[in-house]
Amino acid sequence: MDLSMILMKLAEGMLVSIEIFVLTLLFSLPLGLLVAFGRMSKCLLLSLPIKLYISIMRGTPLMLQLMVVYYGPYYLLGISLPRGYRFIAVIVGFVINYAAYFSEIYRGGIESISLGQYEAAKVLGYSRTQTFFRIILPQVIKRILPSVTNETITLVKDTSLAQVISVSEMFIAAKALASKEQSVVPFFAAGVFYYIFNYLVAFVMEWLENKLAYYR
Amino acid sequence: MKLLELKNMKKGFGSLEVIRDISLEIYQGEVVAVIGPSGSGKSTLLRCLTFLDTMDSGELTYMGRKAVTTDRSGRAVYAPPETLREIKGYFGLVFQNFNLFPHFSVIRNIIDAPVVVQKKSREEALTEGRGLLSKMGLADKENAYPYQLSGGQQQRVSIARALALNPKILFFDEPTSALDPELTGEILKVIRDLAAEKMTMVVVTHEMTFAKDVADRVIFMSDGVIVEEGTPDQVLGNPKHERTKAFLSRLES
Ligand SMILES: Nc1ncnc2c1ncn2[C@@H]1O[C@H](COP(=O)(O)OP(=O)(O)OP(=O)(O)O)[C@@H](O)[C@H]1O
Numbered sequence: 001m002d003l004s005m006i007l008m009k010l011a012e013g014m015l016v017s018i019e020i021f022v023l024t025l026l027f028s029l030p031l032g033l034l035v036a037f038g039r040m041s042k043c044l045l046l047s048l049p050i051k052l053y054i055s056i057m058r059g060t061p062l063m064l065q066l067m068v069v070y071y072g073p074y075y076l077l078g079i080s081l082p083r084g085y086r087f088i089a090v091i092v093g094f095v096i097n098y099a100a101y102f103s104e105i106y107r108g109g110i111e112s113i114s115l116g117q118y119e120a121a122k123v124l125g126y127s128r129t130q131t132f133f134r135i136i137l138p139q140v141i142k143r144i145l146p147s148v149t150n151e152t153i154t155l156v157k158d159t160s161l162a163q164v165i166s167v168s169e170m171f172i173a174a175k176a177l178a179s180k181e182q183s184v185v186p187f188f189a190a191g192v193f194y195y196i197f198n199y200l201v202a203f204v205m206e207w208l209e210n211k212l213a214y215y216r
Numbered sequence: 217m218k219l220l221e222l223k224n225m226k227k228g229f230g231s232l233e234v235i236r237d238i239s240l241e242i243y244q245g246e247v248v249a250v251i252g253p254s255g256s257g258k259s260t261l262l263r264c265l266t267f268l269d270t271m272d273s274g275e276l277t278y279m280g281r282k283a284v285t286t287d288r289s290g291r292a293v294y295a296p297p298e299t300l301r302e303i304k305g306y307f308g309l310v311f312q313n314f315n316l317f318p319h320f321s322v323i324r325n326i327i328d329a330p331v332v333v334q335k336k337s338r339e340e341a342l343t344e345g346r347g348l349l350s351k352m353g354l355a356d357k358e359n360a361y362p363y364q365l366s367g368g369q370q371q372r373v374s375i376a377r378a379l380a381l382n383p384k385i386l387f388f389d390e391p392t393s394a395l396d397p398e399l400t401g402e403i404l405k406v407i408r409d410l411a412a413e414k415m416t417m418v419v420v421t422h423e424m425t426f427a428k429d430v431a432d433r434v435i436f437m438s439d440g441v442i443v444e445e446g447t448p449d450q451v452l453g454n455p456k457h458e459r460t461k462a463f464l465s466r467l468e469s
């Protein structure tokens with residue numbers, strides 16, 4: 001079996017991995033911001049549960065979380081879910097996990113902005129929403145970009161965890177093919193795939209960082 | 217015309233009484249210098265006048281419009297948010313450390329609030345902003361970013377930013393304290409020029425020569441009260457109170 005055949009067979013898995021990656025970022029980046037707001041809220045009824053949620057997400061393996069999201073509804077509540085739920089469970093699991101990580105990154109960024117920025121905006125008459133979106137958030141994004149890059153690169157590699165609930169992403173496809181063909185080439189191809197994927201991610205993030213380098 | 221009237225203001229932080237009882241009036245075209253030892257409550261006073269802090273009790277009126285009144289139990293009651301938002305348009309504040317928006321160019325720092333807050337057209341805001349910049353001697357810095365400017369230039373931009381909203385009163389909290397000594401002159405000159413145009417200004421300062429030369433009235437604060445106020449000649453040249461004398465003699469030595 002030649003390389004192009006292997007790549008063809010792996011292509012479907014690659015697409016699934018890319019889908020998991022894109023959907024996770026798409027939902028967890030905004031959700032993380034909301035979580036960060038909740039975490040910073042003065043209302044303990046909101047901030048304490050969110051603190052607990054974040055610590056669970058960060059303190060337990062993502063693999064376990066995926067299994068809970070997938071098997072939980074049936075084993076805990078007796079609800080049986082349609083077949084398509086497998087993929088939804090992966091996305092939900094990834095999103096709530098990454099939102100927790102991103103929320104802490106946002107929080108660090110938001111708290112690093114000096115009080116003077118808020119005060120200047122307030123005296124100039126900006127509303128709270130205007131202050132956040134015009135003055136604070138752009139500066140936060142610049143500051144957190146390196147940490148977000150790290151998380152994003154981890155996410156690329158984490159997509160392979162979807163295999164624990166048998167979502168046929170890249171890694172499952174490579175494993176199946178390797179045992180069928182009795183060859184390590186599929187694993188090698190998989191490695192190259194993740195590497196190139198991350199290379200592109202790093203490239204895009206660096207471009208973004210450069211775009212925001214016009215001020216200090 | 218009376219622009220600002222403050223009556224019996226009190227403000228504390230926890231058990232610490234910072235402003236004990238201050239009453240104050242500011243008239244159109246006046247330049248008032250506020251001096252006093254560190255910790256006497258000068259910044260707290262300005263922060264309460266500009267709604268960055270809330271006073272515990274007292275009455276505050278801008279241009280005849282009540283911003284703060286006191287209820288029967290002696291607690292400060294603030295006007296509804298819409299009223300406060302309008303009243304905010306009457307004053308501007310220049311900070312000790314500028315607080316420019318680092319991600320905005322110089323001109324954007326100046327025109328963003330007029331466009332976003334006051335809903336001015338971009339063209340009008342730009343024309344006015346450029347006018348202010350050249351008045352500040354920074355016409356060539358329009359597209360620079362704050363980090364590319366000296367402290368003195370940044371402070372001038374922040375003054376232009378405050379002026380762009382056409383305030384009736386401009387407050388300054390030690391506008392030269394964060395600057396290298398050789399840069400204080402350019403800020404004091406700007407304030408002097410504004411005074412010549414009859415801009416109403418309240419300046420907290422440690423620069424006694426500035427208070428002497430530019431201020432119409434000097435207020436000496438200590439321990440949360442106004443100990444003495446009057447013309448620069450009276451307060452600085454011929455102080456009546458022991459505390460004022462002690463403060464001024466400590467500065468000279
Ligand atoms: N947010 C705050 N919380 C607690 N205490 C405060 C706060 N802000 C100011 N204080 C205290 O209030 C007192 C007056 O402070 P303020 O900053 O008004 O003094 P100041 O006259 O401006 O002094 P300086 O000349 O050093 O700027 C000080 O004892 C200060 O520690």
Ligand SMILES: [Mg+2]
Nearest residue numbers: 258259260389
């Ligand atoms: Mg002060």
